[in-house]
Structure formats: structure tokens, C-alpha cells
Amino acid sequence: MFHSVHPDRGFPRQPNLPQAGDEAAPRHLWSYNFGGEMKRWVWVPALLVLISVAGAQTPFSLNQNHVAGQAVVADSSSGTWHDAGAGDRMFFPRDMLWGWAQLDLAPPHNEVDPNLCAGNAGQYGGANAPCSMFARYMLSGILEVRPFGRGPLRRFMVFGAPTFLFGKNVPKTLYTWSPDAIGIEHSWGAGIYIEKGFEFRVTQHFLFDRLGARDTNLGLADLGNNGPWGRYMTVGVRKTFGTRRW
Numbered sequence: 001m002f003h004s005v006h007p008d009r010g011f012p013r014q015p016n017l018p019q020a021g022d023e024a025a026p027r028h029l030w031s032y033n034f035g036g037e038m039k040r041w042v043w044v045p046a047l048l049v050l051i052s053v054a055g056a057q058t059p060f061s062l063n064q065n066h067v068a069g070q071a072v073v074a075d076s077s078s079g080t081w082h083d084a085g086a087g088d089r090m091f092f093p094r095d096m097l098w099g100w101a102q103l104d105l106a107p108p109h110n111e112v113d114p115n116l117c118a119g120n121a122g123q124y125g126g127a128n129a130p131c132s133m134f135a136r137y138m139l140s141g142i143l144e145v146r147p148f149g150r151g152p153l154r155r156f157m158v159f160g161a162p163t164f165l166f167g168k169n170v171p172k173t174l175y176t177w178s179p180d181a182i183g184i185e186h187s188w189g190a191g192i193y194i195e196k197g198f199e200f201r202v203t204q205h206f207l208f209d210r211l212g213a214r215d216t217n218l219g220l221a222d223l224g225n226n227g228p229w230g231r232y233m234t235v236g237v238r239k240t241f242g243t244r245r246w
Helices: 037-041 043-055
Strands: 064-067 070-073 097-105 137-145 156-166 181-195 198-205 232-239
Antiparallel strands (some): 156 181, 181 198
């Protein structure tokens, strides 16, 4: 975990903040504060992730191709290459989208920690501590786009992998069901299918993007925007194997 503040995204520290001796609200305060206008609208891009993935579920992407009356497994996750069909378009083919979306709920005392606030954030204001970016809800997904349907470019694809975090919690101090927007951890990249399940990939990961009122310095417990991984770029090779049951 990275606890340093990235030089181009860090915030100056603010000394005049509530201290641990301030009056704190009782534990397990279940609230439903949606926050400001920005926090409400952040659900829009989150829903777009779900819609994009749902749009990829076309009949062409089924795991079975019927040849001579027999079902032949042809799952892309098993590393099986599919040659272009006679009716496939050069641009924006029917099978150009693939992905998944997942919504997770973290029970109280098991909040997602994106490494934005120190674990002792409750010492700086108790239940009113300004740094309360420990998530109750997590919406994540991957969307792969293969825009070319024929020729060598058929092997090329681009992808994005966003994770949206929501919640307002402070360890050992405040536990709520609030869906206040925290921010987005995300990466994107490109890949080229090689052969036999091997794929070359380039990935760019970004600093954590805060949303709404959280996009500012939140006191002494604020660890900056490095998030869980910081900013990085990698090149690598992925190998897929096996056949998925569903």
C-alpha cells in the first residue's frame, strides 16, 4: 500500500481540524446522506458501465457453435481464436464488445479501504472526522472493445477497468449505509492477441479520482490521491486457459 502523496496531486495539510477529544456521535450511526449534486450524478457513469456490458451480450457471443448438429465449445476465455466469418464487418463487428460488471456490498467493520485516509482517521474528529473515505459499496467492471472484424487488426482491442467507490465510514468510530460518492480507481490499455491463448497487453493505471466534496484536502488523516496502486504503466503477456462452465 502506498502512503505517500503524489507530487502533482497531493494536497497541503490543514492544521486547524477537530481533534480526538471532540464530542463524537454513537457508533453504528446508520444514515442515508446522499451528499451534493455531484454525488448524485456519479451514478450515471456507473450505470453506463452496466449498460455497456449488457449490450455485449449478443447471440454471437454464446459459448456454443452448432456445427453439423453437434455443439462445439468455443469460449474466448479458453484462449480459442475465432476466425472472421463470411458475414463479419470490417468495422464494429457484432462481437466487438465483451466485459462484466459487479456490484459489491462490504458489511460493517469490513469496509473497502482505498488507502485515501489513515486507519486512525477517527482520532481527528471522531464520528465527524472529515476523512471518512472507507467504502460500503463498490461497483467495478471491465469492458473490452474489438473494433475491427477482419484482417490482422481483428487481433487488436482496447479495454477499460473502472472501479467506483461509495460510502462514509470511519474505522472503529462511524459505520453508515451512506452512498456518498468517494471516487474512481481506473485503468485502461490495449492488447493484441498472439496465438494459443497468449495476448500482449499495455496497461496505464491512473491516480485515484475523487468526486464531489471529497475532492479536497480532508485533514491530517488524508493520505493524498495515490490510492491503492498509484500511477503506473506496464507491458505484459496474458495467458488464458481452460473452458469456462458458464
